[in-house]
Amino acid sequence: MDELFKGVADPVRREILALLRLQPLNVNQINEHFNEISRQAVSKHLQFLEESGWIKIYQAGRERYGYLNKAxxxxxxxxxxxxxxxxxxxxxxxxxxxxxxxxxxxxxx
Structure with a gap:
């Protein structure tokens, strides 16, 4: 449970979850949403969300997609x-x- 709380503690990560609520998005689509932070920072947030269990990342060809983990x-x-x-x-x-x-x-x- 601690990991889940840490996952949603940051407003950027909550915003990523909100983006993924409608549909899975590839990493580039997620990055395009955030002008004020670097791609590397967005990548770290995605990794944190994946490690804390909120999202799953899957590879489709050359693209990596994030989607919500309902569990x-x-x-x-x-x-x-x-x-x-x-x-x-x-x-x-x-x-x-x-x-x-x-x-x-x-x-x-």
Missing amino acids: AFYAFKEWLDGYLQWGERSLENDHGVFVEEAAYKQGHH
Whole structure:
């Protein structure tokens, strides 16, 4: 899970993920999107995303394509759902914190 968090910690990497949401893109297409950073920097971000599990890279002829690795998104969602489902019951009493209902009632007796 740490690797997944590190993967999305950088705004450039999140932008790359957003680009790949629509379709796989080759490395040149991804590079063209970023004018403000070097091709080498984009390459490092792609490598980091691949190593952290967010994307996969495949070779098609002379081109390298990046595409989203759905397994990473489901793993991240599963982690997040653990918190969201836990707090679901108390949405109408939202105090900005997740409180287990039984513990909340015990504390106010």
